Amino acid sequence: MRKLLLQGLLKAPLTEAAPEDAAVEKLAAELNGAARARLGRSLSIREVDAGSCNGCELEIHALGNAFYDLERFGLHVVASPRHADVLLVTGPVAKNMAEALKRTYDATPAPKWVVAAGDCAINGGLFAGSYASDGGVEAIVPVDLRIPGCPPTPVALLTGLLALLRAGKG
């Protein structure tokens, strides 16, 4: 273990530069920042799988690895909606999850943002039109930001979340 820890100190970090500023700025501009209170320089994120195939979850998980290191930006994944500023929602909302999603939203204190992550969360994706799905997240709770992709790459997710930080400051 000592050797591994020592290597960690000696080798250059794997963590990569933040996504391109222009991309973050563009997304931030699309957000209606004015209506929001300042959330400060950090955001707490609660992830809600509302019917995903779990592909989106894998990439959200990846945000925590050494390459993306979500936490260096002040972005934290929290265990309860009551601690969250942001709901990061995936999946075509399964009817069996709709109430849980709504309740999670209600349990999140204002001001709050909702991010629809992945094609399914945006409009139901491949599952649109199913008897078992309500379609995109918007059918259940208001959505502030959409991050497309199936699943969105970690860079796309990071870009979107940084845009929230930026807009939150506005």
Place this chain on the structure above:
Amino acid sequence: MQAFALLLENGRAGPCRPFPRAEVSAEQWTALAGHLAAGELVLMGLWGDAGVVHMALLDEASGRLAVATYVCVGGAFPSVAHYHPPAARLERTVRDLFGLVPEGAPDPRPWLDHGRWGVRHPLGVNLPAEPEGDAYSFLAAEGEGLHQIPVGPVHAGIIEPGHFRFSCYGETVVRLEARLGYVHKGIEGLMAGAEVAQAARLAGRQSGDSTVAYALAFSRAVEAARGVAVPARAHALRGVMAELERLANHLGDIGAICNDAAFALMLAHCGVLREKVLRVSARAFGHRLMMDGVIPGGVAGDLAREGISAIRVLVSEVRTAFPALVELYDNTASLQDRTVGTGFTRPDYVRQFGAGGFVGRASGRPFDARRALAYPPYDRLPFEVVVRTEGDVNARIWVRIREVEQSLGLVVRLLDTLPEGPVAVEVPPGPGEGLAVVEGFRGDVLAFVALETDGRVKRAHLRDPSWFQWPLLETAIEGNIVADFPLCNKSFNCSYSGVDL
């Protein structure tokens, strides 16, 4: 095993390729259920169709697989779960989706239907229904001093939703019952009537972490149905993708299990290796998870020279970095203290449920579809089926560790012997019926596909390995402390989406 011999015999001329399928009488159906109960056959799947139920059965000794079909008289069939409990949730699903009733079933509760779809029996003769919400009676655990802990469907981590009901005596879990179905998306309803290409994309999204395995199982079933032979290079590339998927998931799991034992260092290092696998997968096959990379007829794109060298570099990087992590795991007493002896899964349960993947192989069941039902490219590849017998969290970690090493070897071997030639053939539209079983990272995925004359999908069903692993998780946690549940759960890493359909 007369009933099974008869099924093999009668099914030979049946419609299903390449495995026999035949209609059976109620007596035969019940006799087959008896063989299952006696441990002579393994239940590989049980699913509904228009007015019929199918049951896939494996004779492990001979490696023979066959499908029995029962034509439901008056919308009912003799319950298999009555004799053989592993069929219970599958039968409850058949009833929820098709309205076919398992007569004599031990558990009359619905499974996927939470009363929220606005329709009942969506795949059968459907009835409009008022959404009535959630009354579900959990199994009772009674006794002085017992208390319940309800968890979910929304969990604390970044994981899929499901509800766990713990009955505890102090810290100790007396009973766990899972209630799933929250991410039911109606995938089989969407596949019915879809073009094959569209259905293949859906199949690849039944459980995103196993997208390659699912797309492969679906494609192989379609190819069997249409009698299409896939080019040798496509077989090899599918093998490369399947092993990369296994590598990524096993590396992720090893780190995540250790993290649930509060040892974050492993997660950090394994996370780096996993990310490297995903990046190389994207470079080689155009998508980090390789979604839609396997298609009926072959693979979506060829592997360029640049991709091959990227994969070779990856393999040597993992081979350099991984041994130190294995040593770290093996030599950290505080970590072993959490994993050794925790979440013991009984070998007899594993055999009874036909549990595959690391859950089965860590409890002494040596089943691996790549070996038992050897399909290309594995029919020409040497590899070891890793088996442990301790059945605890530690054993499930070790199976993964050794499988990482095996997969690295397989990838190199596949690249060394990569045939030249085309990577896909046209699948001419037309009718047919096919079945396939492939080994995903968490176990065997079974796919059944029936095609219409115009080539559209008439019925498709994909059975996730987790169907036969979830119930064992409930047994594994018994007698453990609540705080060890995340650890046990992660060591099983069952799919929610895969079984919620």
